[in-house]
Amino acid sequence: MDNLDKVRDILSDALGLGERKYSITAESNLLGSIPELDSMGVVSVITALAEHFDITINDDEISAKTFETLGSLASFVEQKLAK
Numbered sequence: 839m840d841n842l843d844k845v846r847d848i849l850s851d852a853l854g855l856g857e858r859k860y861s862i863t864a865e866s867n868l869l870g871s872i873p874e875l876d877s878m879g880v881v882s883v884i885t886a887l888a889e890h891f892d893i894t895i896n897d898d899e900i901s902a903k904t905f906e907t908l909g910s911l912a913s914f915v916e917q918k919l920a921k
Contacts, residue, residue, distance in 0.1 A: 841919075845912040848890055852882040864909035869902055880905060893918040 839847075842864055850859035853874040868875055875883070880900070888895050895918065904914045 841916055842908065842912040844890070845887070845915055846908060848886045849883055849908070849911070852886040853879050862908050864907065864912070866908050868907060868911065869905045875905065883911075887915060891915055891919060 846859055846862055849855070849862070849868075853872065855862075855872070855874065872879075883905075884895050884900060887893070893915070899914075903910060905911055
């Protein structure tokens with residue numbers, strides 16, 4: 839399983855998306871497209887990503903661009919893992 843799939847699974851689990859996760863691709867918009875991804879949802883996803891990948895995510899590293907698409911979120915995680 840690559841990081842994109844892992845991030846999709848974590849996003850789905852944190853937001854309770856169930857079977858809808860299978861319709862989310864790398865190009866799928868996240869913010870504004872997934873009702874569960876509100877401010878608390880973002881916090882839940884960030885926390886779950888940090889725990890799963892054992893990375894530290896600072897508040898100033900997160901922006902709307904990070905959560906623009908599943909691909910942008912996966913790229914953010916890959917950048918954090920590379921450090």
